[in-house]
Amino acid sequence: MAGNSYGTLYKITTFGESHGEALGGIIDGCPSGIQLDLEAIEFEMSRRKPGQSAIVTQRKEPDAVQFLSGIFEGKTTGTPIGFIIPNTNQKSDDYSHIKDNYRPSHADYVYDQKYGFRDYRGGGRSSARETASRVVAGAIAKQMLPEIKINAYVSSVGPIHLDTPYQELDFSKIESNPVRCPDEKSAAVMEEYIRDIRKQGDTVGGVVSCVIQNVPVGLGEPVFDKLHAELGKAMLSINAVKGFEYGSGFSGSEMKGSQHNDLYNPDGTTKTNLSGGIQGGISNGMDIYFRVAFKPVATIMQTQDSLDNKGNITPMTGKGRHDPCVVPRAVPIVEAMAAIVLADFYLINKTY
Amino acid sequence: MAGNSYGTLYKITTFGESHGEALGGIIDGCPSGIQLDLEAIEFEMSRRKPGQSAIVTQRKEPDAVQFLSGIFEGKTTGTPIGFIIPNTNQKSDDYSHIKDNYRPSHADYVYDQKYGFRDYRGGGRSSARETASRVVAGAIAKQMLPEIKINAYVSSVGPIHLDTPYQELDFSKIESNPVRCPDEKSAAVMEEYIRDIRKQGDTVGGVVSCVIQNVPVGLGEPVFDKLHAELGKAMLSINAVKGFEYGSGFSGSEMKGSQHNDLYNPDGTTKTNLSGGIQGGISNGMDIYFRVAFKPVATIMQTQDSLDNKGNITPMTGKGRHDPCVVPRAVPIVEAMAAIVLADFYLINKTY
Amino acid sequence: MAGNSYGTLYKITTFGESHGEALGGIIDGCPSGIQLDLEAIEFEMSRRKPGQSAIVTQRKEPDAVQFLSGIFEGKTTGTPIGFIIPNTNQKSDDYSHIKDNYRPSHADYVYDQKYGFRDYRGGGRSSARETASRVVAGAIAKQMLPEIKINAYVSSVGPIHLDTPYQELDFSKIESNPVRCPDEKSAAVMEEYIRDIRKQGDTVGGVVSCVIQNVPVGLGEPVFDKLHAELGKAMLSINAVKGFEYGSGFSGSEMKGSQHNDLYNPDGTTKTNLSGGIQGGISNGMDIYFRVAFKPVATIMQTQDSLDNKGNITPMTGKGRHDPCVVPRAVPIVEAMAAIVLADFYLINKTY
């Protein structure tokens, strides 16, 4: 398997299966001398972890990070930061029902086809549990770029949309409710909807919006490694993501150039920002904003047909605890990946 | 500048400015022994080139490719394929009006900020002319994977949408009209709309849809380099792209798991394909389909305010010929990038 | 810090300081389905570990590897193999004498200059203790390529040389003595010499020779990534290495073409093998052989002048246990890096 690393200069490599000994990773390229705020890292982990509220999965994963290298006397040394997140409950569940069965819309089938063999426990490497390592790397990237503000929030849950422009939202409200929607009225409706979905043993998708502020002009590389292309890849690499748009996005495809062009102010800022803070793949100093679409989690508590490895269709019911709506816990993952992308381009930009 | 390469094993590196001596690139990693169909490459180039119809830019660029290496007796040798596309008209235009001016929603400003200096002629490196090199690399990638069928087409022009499911379209009609929309009625309406936009001296965006068929199971790498994440990055790296969605896309975020899950047939195919042919980042053998949103081209023939490099706002009118709608010419570029991504994963998958 | 990864498809990334919590690494790209022989891995670790004989450092490092991922039911799954090697004695030594002092011919000074800060305990990241992680990755690479035989041995200790051609040596004798020299008479003289050096509180360099047999034709990539160029880089990346030569090596520079050319047998093998099994950067099926020069370890038990971080020259005496001769323990490291290089090229070669 290739593909377990992200980044050129701020580079994260992760390992770990859902039910192995531990997850973890190596962050290579973090500059030396950064005084790490370990509590801030723990806070990000707590936003991602299961069981944080009544509307997310109730699996128990403490997600405690152990740093093994790269930090001395509280500061980064410039050497690789190795860390692990032990899987404390790896033997508690029974996965015999999926050992020989491919769950619909899971990666079971393609893993068996590609590798001839798989660690079937809890989805193994294909489990979204892997994103815990990304949150660690993102939390450190955030501390590397203290001036840049990254705020993600839930803007849709299933059919319920928050259409308020981000400029009118109070990001300090994001953590005030379990949905992570900064508009409290919408949050309440979304929460109610998720509770209902959960009772049905079903799941629902949603959209995470993200706003990045105080980005210096010049981040991003022209041509293949445009800033928004890397942001898009980073977001699409998160489990369950089906779409990415930035700035005017899909709605921009309906517009005319005379409407879409962002006219300049004398200081180089623009009067409008349909460009989404990026022109020609390079940040222009305006706010970067984008939206990430998540499909519903495939594991439901209803009975559905699955395929076994002998070609038989057999009914299967999800066991254990399920995650009725993925987006509240996806918020810190979106922020983490954004921070990793920015940290990487920040370092690349220092070489000019 | 970094970022001028794409791919790990099938790797394309490009160079060239809009008005320099030549564009070109190097394809590294193409297997040996492929009998190249040079006419097929020329055909792809002709689909991208300016002046191909009345509804695209009338600039004259012959876009003739010269292969310099890596081919012997008509076959690839396994060594890098170097090629150039001479810029025949590089001195014909007058770009003095943008020498010291930043056009709205162009990369002029960010290039000057990032590099302190820029080749201002025709947008220099930020010009979409760079995509000609991608079409060459994509055309060869297509020949490397003859069994895989890649069909892109225009599904929206501004407010005009073709909502017919791709299964009901006849892809052989794509080239039958200058819009590259396989539904002839929609194509006629779109063409009329573009002609009108052109008369206004304005531009309009659109959406390119792409369908990839006969993909073997197993392409794509889990975690960061998921097949759809790379497709997304590849598409977002094309000039003017604002969004990418695959399978159920943004609409999938509104669905429930019980609706969205693709149930299996005994042979491993699925009854529905909301997954878009990819599960866990790996192709599952079903059709891959995705949509790419393009904003309107920024250069319009109307007068708009621009910023000069001394901080003055000055009105500017686009000169020369403009491209009223980018999507007909974007179709071969979308296909080319898809082919490059698939070729790369195809080679990676051979290492298992 | 960049540079903590090696390889393109079989890729090892390592982390860890001499006196941190743990060392470790991630192996990405190991194919699935390999039944791992954990005892063979332990055996390689035991060949590298301190305290294995009277002629190497007597530091106590158990070097027990814990695998955290990528292995299921005893077999590799194709997912990244994460592992750690806990540092059990990280608090036992006193390193206050080097906290503000730069030891001669150590990396202390350059680390402080480059990073502004360093983990001074035991050399931190610059310690050869990092090579333990390489031995793990190499041991798995060996199991991936069971048909290829890699044998390294000590061919020089200081002024004592074993000049016997490798064809006349019995590699099964390498482990029969603590020096790892397959010629028992030379081994005895070398061992005596090292014991004497040790009594003097001094250290001595040496040469490790390596022979790789049963390599298929075709490994290695032309131009920059020639097989011997990667082997050279891999060897030169091992602590204390000062030189690398393969095939005829430096002595080949004194020869004429009429003497140096290896004439063919009808089956494609060659009558002589001054090429060292590699032509044009690609393995030709003949034995690959090379030599690696190690300088003496810098830490000696004699008093030498050091520099403190205020610019004062102060005498310093090495504390604790020292390693009088590095080469016996370097043998498994040379083999490990050779195995990693071969595994990487083996996978790349599968893409043709």
Place this chain on the structure above:
Amino acid sequence: MAGNSYGTLYKITTFGESHGEALGGIIDGCPSGIQLDLEAIEFEMSRRKPGQSAIVTQRKEPDAVQFLSGIFEGKTTGTPIGFIIPNTNQKSDDYSHIKDNYRPSHADYVYDQKYGFRDYRGGGRSSARETASRVVAGAIAKQMLPEIKINAYVSSVGPIHLDTPYQELDFSKIESNPVRCPDEKSAAVMEEYIRDIRKQGDTVGGVVSCVIQNVPVGLGEPVFDKLHAELGKAMLSINAVKGFEYGSGFSGSEMKGSQHNDLYNPDGTTKTNLSGGIQGGISNGMDIYFRVAFKPVATIMQTQDSLDNKGNITPMTGKGRHDPCVVPRAVPIVEAMAAIVLADFYLINKTY
């Protein structure tokens, strides 16, 4: 074929066969704003080109570089620099005698085995003609780092050695003789020797020494990408190279630590420099020096047995013009690769 790129941030990718249309390359990552001295580039090309003196090959290759992008108004723009070197004489020679024959100690056999097919004209991609592109990239790297002085010279031709320490040599004499040996007496003996070898229709190897001065402290990355490991790889990637040693090199393996350690001066310089300017893989500000061993060129004008592709041994005599001694022309290539390595690490070091 992979392996046609070198470098992470200052990155060169090359293409081209000996007898194709053209050689060339792309330099990606060169910072913007460097006023290029094109004559200095031409001078480096003239040092590498055939026919420059009576003791090198008399083939006619003008080796004129055409820059196609990345330069505007005489300065680098920060965009990729594409260039070609047309092969003007690609049809003049007759290579039918090697079409089906594998010359001893050439890459003919391994290319056919690896790729199933080869461009046999003049060695195709395996020809040292490829190094012309490296000289272009190196000449620009030198201009990027004007303060760093790189001087390579011939220190051995066959059995004739110049053993004078580099400190006692006058580098301004390197270009005063066709051998590129700064000691004029040795140069005369070497030249005479080469003339004699040439009359015999034979070839001879040699050694190029290289000294790099005024390197800032801190270049090089610890662990796998040590400065000397990359220098070693870069040198070993040059055709005909069999060995690399830096600082004390192989002779350092015979020394004791008490002799080998470089004691500090109060300013951080060292009294001796057996380390060769690099400690722990990082430059320490002292002179970097290393030696590169070249085997004799395989093409000789004597009759030798070759193998044809049906397994028959047949006598073959080299045709055309041969290169009796490779090292005078290798001097600028060694310098070029050293400059490329330094430029890359210089940019990486800016990210700290």
